[in-house]
Amino acid sequence: MRILKVLIAEADPLLQKLYSDLVASETGFTVLKCVSCGAQMFDSLRCVEADLVLLDLYLKNFNALEGLEGLRKEFPKTDYIVASSGEDPNLVRKALCQGVFEYLVKPFSFERLKLALRNYHIYHQSLTSRTRPWQQEDLDSLISMRSRDLSWANNRSIPKGLQLKCLNEVENFLKDNEDTFSAQEVGDAIGVSRSTARRYLEFLTMNERAVVEFAYRKVGRPEKRYRTALA
Numbered sequence: 001m002r003i004l005k006v007l008i009a010e011a012d013p014l015l016q017k018l019y020s021d022l023v024a025s026e027t028g029f030t031v032l033k034c035v036s037c038g039a040q041m042f043d044s045l046r047c048v049e050a051d052l053v054l055l056d057l058y059l060k061n062f063n064a065l066e067g068l069e070g071l072r073k074e075f076p077k078t079d080y081i082v083a084s085s086g087e088d089p090n091l092v093r094k095a096l097c098q099g100v101f102e103y104l105v106k107p108f109s110f111e112r113l114k115l116a117l118r119n120y121h122i123y124h125q126s127l128t129s130r131t132r133p134w135q136q137e138d139l140d141s142l143i144s145m146r147s148r149d150l151s152w153a154n155n156r157s158i159p160k161g162l163q164l165k166c167l168n169e170v171e172n173f174l175k176d177n178e179d180t181f182s183a184q185e186v187g188d189a190i191g192v193s194r195s196t197a198r199r200y201l202e203f204l205t206m207n208e209r210a211v212v213e214f215a216y217r218k219v220g221r222p223e224k225r226y227r228t229a230l231a
Contacts (some may be wrong), residue, residue, distance in 0.1 A: 004124060008034040008049040009041045010083070011059055012131050019054055019083070022110055038062025052101075052120060057084040057091060061088045064091055068098040079124070081116050083108070111229040115208050162203060166192065168201040171209060171228070180213050180225035200227045 006029055008019050016034040023029050032048055035041045038061035041053070053071075057064035072080070079101050086092055086105035095103055099125070102116040169190045174181070181189075187197035204210035204226075212227045214222040 002028075002125075002128075003018065003030050004028055004121060005030055005032045005049070007032050007041065007044055007048075007053045009036075009038075009053055009055045009059060010034065011036045011056060011165065015056075018110075019113070022113060023054070023117065023164075026114065026117050026121075027149075029117060036060070038067060041072075042074070045078065049122065050075075050078050051198040053078060053080050055080050055084070057081050057082060060129055066099070068095060072098055079120065081113075083113070083122065108217065109211070109229060113212055118208075122193075133225050162200060166190070167200055167203070170197065171204060172230040174204070174210055174226065179229075180215075180227045182223055182225055186226065 006023050008016055008023070008031060009045070010016050010019060013036075016036070020034055023031050033044050035044055036059070038059045039151050041055075042061070042063070044050075044186065045053075057068075058067055068080075070078070071120045080095075080098075082100050083104045084101075084106060092103060098132045100121055104112060104116060111207050170186060173186060183198035183201055184194045186201060187194045201210055205212055208229055210226050213227065213231050214221045215225050
């Protein structure tokens, strides 16, 4: 398996360290370098070939609207996961139009960054190691990783007894509500039993699409509560 090389472009030294440790902990990745401004980023990319840049668009010496286009022209084989503010809708649109793999809005959970990295690893390996002709369903699955929709799961990848429609309903409910929920509350919201909802929630948790938190009570065992990991 090819190790993917990552350049981290972030001005905050603490975030540099956190990102670097997280990327290094993920199988299939290595950190090339951390840089804190646009000039350092361009200089580094001219010296080493990076597969992926984890990029804050608000770097010193980096005009984000023009800078992304410049990066794409000069380093066409490098991909980008943006980790930045979402305050400027025009900038977000520009980044997406430039084909960034993911746009993570600060502050985001480390689970969400891990998910982006793992999706990118699958995407990159699938795109570069293909030896047979592409089929439409294969391309649909690959492209979906860039559009961040719910087709990360399909009827071939979910366990027997779970249905894709219900899985998407559970995930949509968590994504649309910024809170934690018990299996009973999720089941009531989408019209399924508590035990059924729990099976879908545990599957989402196993695939790092949901996070479990424990609510401790005065008596009895703590209650499992679920929230989306896609912050």
